[in-house]
Amino acid sequence: MIDDWCEKYRPKALNEVVGNKQGKERLMEWAGAWKGREKPQKKGVIISGNPGIGKTSAALALANDMGWEVVELNASDKRDYESINGIAGVGAVNETFGIDGSFVPKKKRLILLDEADNLFGREDRGGVRAIVEVLRKSQQPIILVVNDYYSLVSRSGALRNLTLQVDFRRPTKRGIANLLAKICEFEGVEADEGALTLLAENCKGDIRSAIRDLQLLALSPKIDDENVLSLGGRDREEDLFRVLAKVFKSNTAQEARTAFQSLDEAPDHFLLWIDENLPIEYKKPADMYRGFYFVSRSDLFLNRSAKRQAYVLWSYAIDLMTAGVASAKEKPYQGFTRYRFPSYLKKMSLARKDRGLRSDIVKKIDEVWGRGSKNLDLVKEIAKKDPETVARKLDLGDEELSFLVKG
Numbered sequence: 001m002i003d004d005w006c007e008k009y010r011p012k013a014l015n016e017v018v019g020n021k022q023g024k025e026r027l028m029e030w031a032g033a034w035k036g037r038e039k040p041q042k043k044g045v046i047i048s049g050n051p052g053i054g055k056t057s058a059a060l061a062l063a064n065d066m067g068w069e070v071v072e073l074n075a076s077d078k079r080d081y082e083s084i085n086g087i088a089g090v091g092a093v094n095e096t097f098g099i100d101g102s103f104v105p106k107k108k109r110l111i112l113l114d115e116a117d118n119l120f121g122r123e124d125r126g127g128v129r130a131i132v133e134v135l136r137k138s139q140q141p142i143i144l145v146v147n148d149y150y151s152l153v154s155r156s157g158a159l160r161n162l163t164l165q166v167d168f169r170r171p172t173k174r175g176i177a178n179l180l181a182k183i184c185e186f187e188g189v190e191a192d193e194g195a196l197t198l199l200a201e202n203c204k205g206d207i208r209s210a211i212r213d214l215q216l217l218a219l220s221p222k223i224d225d226e227n228v229l230s231l232g233g234r235d236r237e238e239d240l241f242r243v244l245a246k247v248f249k250s251n252t253a254q255e256a257r258t259a260f261q262s263l264d265e266a267p268d269h270f271l272l273w274i275d276e277n278l279p280i281e282y283k284k285p286a287d288m289y290r291g292f293y294f295v296s297r298s299d300l301f302l303n304r305s306a307k308r309q310a311y312v313l314w315s316y317a318i319d320l321m322t323a324g325v326a327s328a329k330e331k332p333y334q335g336f337t338r339y340r341f342p343s344y345l346k347k348m349s350l351a352r353k354d355r356g357l358r359s360d361i362v363k364k365i366d367e368v369w370g371r372g373s374k375n376l377d378l379v380k381e382i383a384k385k386d387p388e389t390v391a392r393k394l395d396l397g398d399e400e401l402s403f404l405v406k407g
């Protein structure tokens with residue numbers, strides 16, 4: 001079995017969790033309040049923040065520090081609500097008195113609802129109500145982990161009132177790089193310091209993805225900058241696909257909008273992705289029609305905002321391409337969609353590459369025969385007849401030669 005470094009190096013104690021000093025302190029304070037006879041006022045905590053920054057780890061580590069058992073709840077399973085009621089209520093009866101009459105608390109159980117954003121189905125208000133109910137009467141600590149705090153509490157004011165909010169931020173580049181260095185040391189992997197800093201920077205706070213990349217890169221004898229750069233835009237595309245899926249498959253305008261905000265992508269660029277993939281996702285003509293209406297309106301606003309330097313118009317454009325497109329469908333299409341890279345961008349980058357090749361070749365012609373660009377067409381003709389000689393004379397690479405021959 002390949003060991004998964006993310007699991008292997010999951011922090012065991014809260015002080016091993018990188019970053020979020022304040023968040024960790026709040027958690028500790030809250031947990032401390034469970035030690036007494038009186039239950040703390042707020043039975044639950046909502047830990048919110050971006051993926052891969054240590055939210056789940058912090059909850060588990062806290063439980064470990066406190067000696068709490070963890071009951072992980074999968075609330076997508078309806079039956080769980082019944083069992084959680086049971087678990088949440090048991091605390092009081094389990095408390096006993098020692099022989100000398102002193103109070104002996106039984107082991108606490110942490111009820112953990114991980115990825116609670118997904119747990120409450122979109123129409124499933126019952127799930128939220130059940131959790132609120134549990135938060136009211138629980139004798140046990142409860143932690144909900146979500147990516148987006150506001151989208152959760154907007155469903156229920158009670159949820160907001162009954163919980164403590166702990167917002168996790170992206171850990172710093174330095175903190176992440178140090179962690180990566182420690183892992184390398186432990187695994188006997190040789191790595192440039194600069195390369196680890198680069199990895200830490202590229203992951204934008206997502207430690208999970210940084211560790212995954214590290215494990216992949218560790219297959220090479222030494223990790224250097226070039227290795228890291230070769231990972232390229234992989235994560236970026238994954239991110240884009242995820243946000244596209246949110247926009248296309250979500251039921252609420254808000255969700256589509258926030259998904260885009262989590263992405264570090266220029267709106268005009270993102271619109272190309274929407275434009276390319278809308279007809280792949282929206283199969284009903286009416287949905288497609290309405291969808292493209294929003295795409296074209298969005299494009300209009302983008303152009304206006306650029307022309308007039310009126311960047312408030314950007315936010316309209318963004319609303320149209322996210323919330324607008326999301327609401328264009330009658331109902332979401334089920335199942336997985338394989339999204340495509342925008343063909344316009346592909347063409348552009350090919351064109352850019354061609355331009356690069358062309359200017360390299362012109363330079364070489366200039367060195368050998370002079371009159372660089374004026375001789376280009378002539379050299380092309382010769383190359384078609386005798387590619388090898390031309391390649392040898394000009395010292396051309398394969399790509400350059402094929403550019404000449406096909407052009």
Ligand SMILES: Nc1ncnc2c1ncn2[C@@H]1O[C@H](COP(=O)(O)OP(=O)(O)O)[C@@H](O)[C@H]1O
Nearest residue numbers: 006010017018051052053054055056057207208
């Ligand atoms: N702050 C952190 N400190 C140490 N390791 C972390 C941290 N954040 C993430 N990791 C690593 O990434 C993995 C996934 O983290 P996790 O806590 O599940 O992230 P989240 O719940 O925020 O998506 C962990 O198993 C751990 O190896």
Ligand SMILES: [Mg+2]
Nearest residue numbers: 055056114145
């Ligand atoms: Mg998690």
